[in-house]
Amino acid sequence: MGSPKDLNQPEIYVSALVRAAQTDDVEALTRWLADDEQAESGPFYKWYRYFAERLIAMAPRPEQGFVARVARTVPLPKVGRNDACPCGSGKKFKQCHLGSEESVAWKMGSPTPMMRAMAVSQIIQESPLEVLDEVPLEKCSPLAMAELAAAYQKEGELDTALTLLKRMLDGDRDDPFLLIDYWIARYAEWLVDAGLEAEGERFLLDEYKAARKIEGWQVAQKLAAFYIDQGNLEGAESWVSVAMEGKPDNPFNHYLKGLLHHGGEQWEEAAQCYEKAQSLSGELREQEQSYMAELVAESLERARNHQPLMVEEEEEDGDAMEQPTLNDDEESR
Ligand SMILES: [Zn+2]
Numbered sequence: 001m002g003s004p005k006d007l008n009q010p011e012i013y014v015s016a017l018v019r020a021a022q023t024d025d026v027e028a029l030t031r032w033l034a035d036d037e038q039a040e041s042g043p044f045y046k047w048y049r050y051f052a053e054r055l056i057a058m059a060p061r062p063e064q065g066f067v068a069r070v071a072r073t074v075p076l077p078k079v080g081r082n083d084a085c086p087c088g089s090g091k092k093f094k095q096c097h098l099g100s101e102e103s104v105a106w107k108m109g110s111p112t113p114m115m116r117a118m119a120v121s122q123i124i125q126e127s128p129l130e131v132l133d134e135v136p137l138e139k140c141s142p143l144a145m146a147e148l149a150a151a152y153q154k155e156g157e158l159d160t161a162l163t164l165l166k167r168m169l170d171g172d173r174d175d176p177f178l179l180i181d182y183w184i185a186r187y188a189e190w191l192v193d194a195g196l197e198a199e200g201e202r203f204l205l206d207e208y209k210a211a212r213k214i215e216g217w218q219v220a221q222k223l224a225a226f227y228i229d230q231g232n233l234e235g236a237e238s239w240v241s242v243a244m245e246g247k248p249d250n251p252f253n254h255y256l257k258g259l260l261h262h263g264g265e266q267w268e269e270a271a272q273c274y275e276k277a278q279s280l281s282g283e284l285r286e287q288e289q290s291y292m293a294e295l296v297a298e299s300l301e302r303a304r305n306h307q308p309l310m311v312e313e314e315e316e317d318g319d320a321m322e323q324p325t326l327n328d329d330e331e332s333r
Contacts, residue, residue: 004044004088005033007051010115017111017119018126020055021062029055043084046077058110059119062131065139066120117177121147129155142168142175146183153186158194165190173213181218188226200226217246217253224256233263251280255296259309267303274300 007013020029029052031039039045053074060066079086085096111119124132124147132151140148145168153161165187173180184207191200204226208219220242227236240260244253258273274296281292302310 004035004048013111014115014118014122016055017059017115018122020059021119021123024056026052026056044086046079046083047086050074050077060116060123062123062127062135065136066123066141066144067139114177117143120144124148124151129157137167142171142173143178146178153190158190162187162190162194180214181222184214184219185222185225188222197230215246217243220246221253221256228256228259233260236260249280249283251277251284251292254280255292255299258299258303262299262303262309265308267306270303271300274303
């Protein structure tokens with residue numbers, strides 16, 4: 001027997017859910033959970049089989065729009081008093097958790113919404129487009145819709161990606177794990193990639209006028225970045241000010257301001273803004289910090305050496321912000 005999967009660990013629970021979404025094979029999932037090829041003879045077999053059945057019932061499947069199957073209650077396994085306790089203590093059930101099964105409820109509980117969201121993202125990223133083509137969109141959460149859009153964009157299916165993302169943005173946007181400002185920036189960026197720059201600009205301006213589930217300054221920040229990307233520093237200027245007024249401590253705002261100075265060859269001012277951005281970057285989400293640090297460090301060095309802004313390559317810029325991964329630090333069970 002190897003080392004059984006500990007469903008107490010959120011990331012293990014997530015990968016178990018992903019695996020469950022990809023199979024209907026209870027036995028195979030049981031063996032994986034137990035990390036035991038001969039699981040049916042192991043001491044924990046009944047428990048792991050029970051966990052496997054539950055995971056399969058709860059898995060967010062593509063063909064169901066990533067909604068759990070009709071809640072199917074899985075009956076607790078009949079475990080004898082002399083069987084091994086599910087907690088893994090090695091003691092007999094009767095000498096350990098018998099009568100207090102709820103204290104091992106972690107394994108039997110449902111995934112938190114955050115774990116479910118992480119599983120949905122991962123399942124979409126791992127599914128081929130033929131599978132994603134069959135997803136019933138009307139059932140999809142905004143988060144699933146956005147992740148689907150990203151999957152198509154990654155495969156070069158830009159039209160489908162834009163349609164899906166627009167559908168999400170036009171919807172209720174009501175998903176606690178949806179990073180709406182990230183998706184707004186991507187939508188404008190993809191429009192530019194599709195040669196629809198004017199439409200991208202109009203989209204952002206409309207968003208700014210009627211910001212939903214996002215602050216006005218956040219959209220202003222996207223507008224500033226949008227114009228800077230187009231080499232239109234003048235157009236960016238007022239938006240940097242709006243963003244800065246809205247959130248003076250946001251490191252990305254200072255970075256954008258630095259870019260404006262940099263473009264005007266005001267090396268000292270640019271360097272100061274970049275340094276300010278660096279000093280504020282501790283407030284960013286962890287996964288954004290390294291991205292931000294890299295970006296700023298490079299620009300800062302150029303400003304100090306009186307080198308102009310980097311010129312973007314025309315094709316496949318590759319500078320698109322890495323898609324942030326969901327993490328579970330904002331929710332505990
Ligand atoms: Zn126990």
